[in-house]
Amino acid sequence: MVVTCEINLKDNPFDVYYAGQLVSGSVVLNTDKQRLVNAIVLEIKGFAWTYWTENTTDFDNKTTSNSYSGHEDYIKSKVQLLQADGENVALEPGSYVYNFACQIPSVCPSSFEGNNGRVRYMVNVKLIRPWKFDQVFSRPFTVLKVMDLNRVGLCLNTPAYSEDQKTYNCWPCRSKPLKLQLSLPQKGFVPGQIIPVGVLATNDSHIRVEEIEATLVMMVIYYSQFSVETINERFVVSRKKGEGVTRNCKKQFTLDLPVPATPPTCFDLCRIIQIAYQIEVVTKVKGWHINDRVHIPVTIGNVPLTRQLTQQPRQSPIEVEVVAQQLDEKALVLVDDVPDEARVPVTNPWAVDSSIMPPSYEEAVHVRAYGINASKSTDSQKSYNNDRETPTSTQKTFDNENCHFIPLYSVFNMVNPAENGMKEDIDHSTWI
Template sequence: MVVTCEISFDNNRYGTFYAGQLVEGCVTLKSDKPKEVEAIVVKVVGYSLTKWSERQLTSNKLFAGREDYLSTIVYLVGSEENNNRHIIEAGVHTYNFACQLPYQCPSSFEGRYGCIRYLVKVLLVRPWKYNQAYTHGFTVLKLMDLNFETPQLRVATHSEGYRTFCCGPCKTDPLKMELHLPQAGYVPGQRIPVTVTVINNTHLAVSELRLCLVMLVRYYSIKPEHSRVERIIISRAKGDSVLRQCTRSITLHMDVPATPPTCLEHLIQIAYHLEVEAMVKSLREQQLMIMPLTIGTIPLAVSGIVVQQPPRRSAHYEAAGPASGQRTTDELPMVTSIATIPNGLTPSSADIAPPKYEESKFTVRGNINEEELYAFGKNEFAPLYPVYSIPNPPPVLSSNSRNIGYINQSFN
């Protein structure tokens, strides 16, 4: 006897939703012969899991955590409260389902030491034998609209640092680096123009500049309370050398690939920063600068303003971390009237085309059936993230940018 199950979503071919949206879909069961069941159940669940082990003295210690964001159960046929049996006749049977996503849902993520998953499960309940499970993953995205985050994301950012090498009589004059960005908030698909000015007043040459866009993922465990950080480089670029006693300004472009948005809450936290490193010849010491960045799901408007943002989290929730133990669900309003966020919350179509949705190349694929003993269908799942094709911001020119390379007469 063959029973197949197809799970699809209404008007959403990517299976990608924003927190606060209504998830609507269809379950199609096909059977070549009559099948007896106690119940047919549809479960829509969302949760985060963390799990890893660390070597401590002579044994491995296990760290784990779990947060649940969503759990709904709908009986399509029968119930598990009694022992009644029902017959699914041969043929095709179609059932509809719907589920409201809470606003506080974090973005889907599959990582090395944990995951944030959202699943639709169809269970054929058969206590006298075994339950058959069909699982379909879908992507949920936190509504990270750069237009409504802190105003600092819009303005140009600047950082500078000094570094001397060796010590005592061998101590060098300072090597100064200036880092300029046109804004601090970006979305996947954009290119970040990074202007780096190196004022090298040392007697050592800078062999090259290395730029990295880094994703930092912090995993929290609950029992016992602990955390660990995973560092993932998602984009690289290299700049030319800077001779000794010279100044040079270089603009390099960093691509932002498909990647989950910034999230500084919940059991799994994701942050981004830009690393710029000056590689100094003949020395193991280097000059490193780091600048934090924010990756969102809705880009800064090119012209015009996007539509109204849903209600924000309260300050009380922002202050509560995974280990605080505070439950603030009652302070998180549920969005019930967003409709189609991917189109409705982006700038007008004249400014920005709708995004494509792509899998991240820098995270893993998860096994969405690992909790089911008798699972059918695909096991692997990877979230999809919006990737835009929009104009890139122009680079910020520093005071030295017009001098592509010149000999230092003095050092200020």
């Protein structure tokens, strides 16, 4: 039997933490016979990483491959669980339990997994063995930046409007315009909400619009740390289709677009990965004509807008300020086990407002839909909410740092302000 290791996180059945909270847990090592090790190290890491390659071809048809990468640390702290005085020390048969605690910095980006980079947080246990490769046990967990839509100062509770028009063919056969007008009741949303996308399509052209489609698009920019090169990704995280518009007609749509489990908007907490969102509406026409498109940027957070909070700003239990932070290498400490009745309950960012019900937690939809880091999910990567089973102490611990991981994001049970929470897959349209 080899050495086994269980990494357990306490007081958090979903393994989801907000920036500024405390991660605590235990490491249980088991071995059935004596093992020689140089050291056993416990570490907590939080980092952003990007990597991609691009091929270029010169005039001689010679292809060159260029690699770009970036790395940024947010947590990097470790302690020695066992250390040899000389070359190595004997790990006797038995079970060893170590309790730990680590403060998450108040300024750090949310967990994210993409095709060209990630933001990941994890607990690692390393067995440094003589004449052998290190044996590493890892347990990723989700960290979420506090994105309170009532405090970001962008007037997210105000309506938004955008329009565009398009003509078909060239002069002198140019058609009259197809005009699209897009409107939203507000500019900030959280997962679990329904976005009532208002679309007014005025088709004065001679081209029939076959279909109108509204999407919520997540746009990710990955940066290289050592050059000015970037690479972009687009993920359609939600989609709703509407009927077409015949020639010389006008039609008003309301497309209810759900916001699924997805990471918060992030511009300022990570220098190598940025995440933004926009609502896009596209008219689809047949033939060689180019589709018309109109969009509005939106902000996705994890503390929803409420009338009480927008009228009277309040103090948040976790203050988030964008300031330069140095890594605290001593943030991780070993502690004595604290009895359950003596533990202080975790304060979540929405807890100051009793009108906000606690969210459930679900896997990131873009990871599942686009096959990111494609491999089979393990027992500890299920979607959990308040009514489903929660992980137990027997949960599997991953045996390497590059394991497949799907972050969990908060999803609120909120109603659609315009349609009283209707979520059926239809559009609400009216001929004008």
